[in-house]
Amino acid sequence: MSIVMITGSAGLIGSEATEFYAGLGYTVVGIDNNMRETFFGAEGSTIWNRQRLEGMLGVNYKHHTIDIRHADQLNDVFRLYGEDISLIIHTAAQPSHDWAVRDPFTDFGVNANGTLNLLEAMRHYCPEAVFIFTSTNKVYGDRPNTLPLIELDSRWEIDPQHTFCNGISEEMSIDQSMHSLFGASKLAADVLVQEYGRYFNFKTVCFRGGVLSGSKQSGVQLHGFINYLMRCAITGTPYTIFGYEGKQVRDVIHSSDVISAFHAFYTNPRRGGEVYNLGGGRDSNVSMLEAIQISQEITGREFNYTYSDVARAGDHQWYVSDMAKFKAHFPEWKQAYNHIQMILEGIFEENKDRWSVAI
Template sequence: MALITGASGLIGSEAVEYFAGLGFTVVGIDNDMRKTFFGDSGSTLWNRRRLESLLGKSYVHYSSDIRDKEAVDQIFQKYGSAIDLIIHTAAQPSHDWAARDPVVDFDVNAKGTLHLLEAMRQHCPEAVFVFTSTNKVYGDNPNRLPLVEQKLRWEIDPAHPYQMGIPEHLSVDGCMHSLFGASKLSADLLVQEYGKYFNFKTVCFRGGVLTGFRQAGVELHGFVNYLMKCAVTGTPYTIYGYKGKQVRDVIHSRDVVRAFHAFYSSPRRGGEVYNLGGGRESNVSLLEAIQLAEKISGNPMAYQYSDSSRQGDHMWYVTDLSKFKAHYPDWKLTYGITGIMEEMADQNKERWLAP
């Protein structure tokens, strides 16, 4: 049995379908708080209904709030040791929103994670616990790397040892994280500590841009999906800072969930940590993404530039995947940035353009 939080969101729903397809009974927890964060356009209720219709009795949904310790404990108590996989994707995911309400952000991201870890300790301590962390745990330390300005992107100095991307041993200290980054780092450390202190099978996947065509992309979160939507619909788009040359690596939700499965199939105890993203195979600058979106949509984009860079934001972030690939050599990326954006347009164009 798998228990998945944020089950109606992008990664959560991908995991629900994937593991249900493998024969798992899946318990999902999601209270559609994304609607609270981002308004009606951010709601994932449609995805919950799709999962319930598609999967029938193999999927059981709870509209519980992970901030409610008693509610979380009751769910775990009901299923007990039958739970052998926990995938925790529920989160408040936005830098900007976290600054508006740091208490709610911390309660969701840090305290909610603690409630889940403690429920696991009490009711199913042999389960595998997979946590979707973030590259924002490194704060703005990536911006201190020697970067070279190119025509359309920032790029790392080719002589630097991080040429293949940023590894797990980059320091998380002495930097600005944003309040979102701080709450996620708190959760990340808790997941590690439960693995180390109690010798549990816990893992933190520090993600780059995790995306896919079912993401409810909004301006404050889900930039590739939102950018593609703007290109298709003619909605004006705003670039924030760094001349639009900031670089992100992008990974498809299906490849993310396949990484979860690889760890579940051969778990490691002691609080493992992996950076997970598109790496050198799938990365893009904002200016490059705009050009790609224009090509795919066939529409020129209306965009403007704001010189106000988001605090704690990265100028260049490419994931070094070598540690995860060394531990799980059968896993590999199956999507690149072009294929990801083409799929977004193909799958969503009709819905985006509907009156």
């Protein structure tokens, strides 16, 4: 029996991975204690997604409601499945800049200590497993804001002559910049995952994501930009733009494309702690103002938003991922959702009835 273990299995990336690997015939062991509701309140709850998975997948999905900060609980699960675990996808996290400031101990406990607990459990119970970590572009801190940017009508854009004109590569320094406490805890986890790959020669990888999006996310104001924006567009909920005149740019990748990248690594893993930037790149990126305009076109409704000139500390003014390294290592990988319009339309079509009723 081949086991895929997924932390945060009821979240956006976790649930997409759960469906994918169960569909391939794997038994999926899900670890998720719905802590997203603790972070963001009822609208952040992932219970609906867990129930959907359990109803749809039946015996192919085995759920464990445990906290990754508790090593003894994790070890019990790892001991149960042992060397049958061939893949660990770690997506569980505290994902918000703003929330981290409220409770740094919980933020670091979940993001850093929880990751260490998983790596140690793998080392003792299934050292030949592939370990995939959903990291973040926030490990680069606010260093992207030092790039030479040009102000256009609806967005900021990088100088076309700059080294990173095709996107920010893994060569960008992670040092001597402001990360936010969230960015610091994720960076600690990122370095740990690399170190277990290098020191123990394990098959570990960090995917430093841009905006990961899709229809199954429980988007909230503090996390899940694209999903939450479309939710506000459908329901008429007021939305706040924070800083940069709404011209800040993000690259957006669909959750199914994230999972196909994970699977490419799993089927041809590399030892030694690989790192890849993962995002929509030059094919799929958008500013806040542009995303609002697209959402208005899709919903046929005027978007209700206000502007605050106070940017979030450590926030990126322009971030587009350079995927060249990953594409060179895995040339068979293709991005199916290669335009932001496709992603927003998918979120709208799959959620319009549920959201219009729920709110």
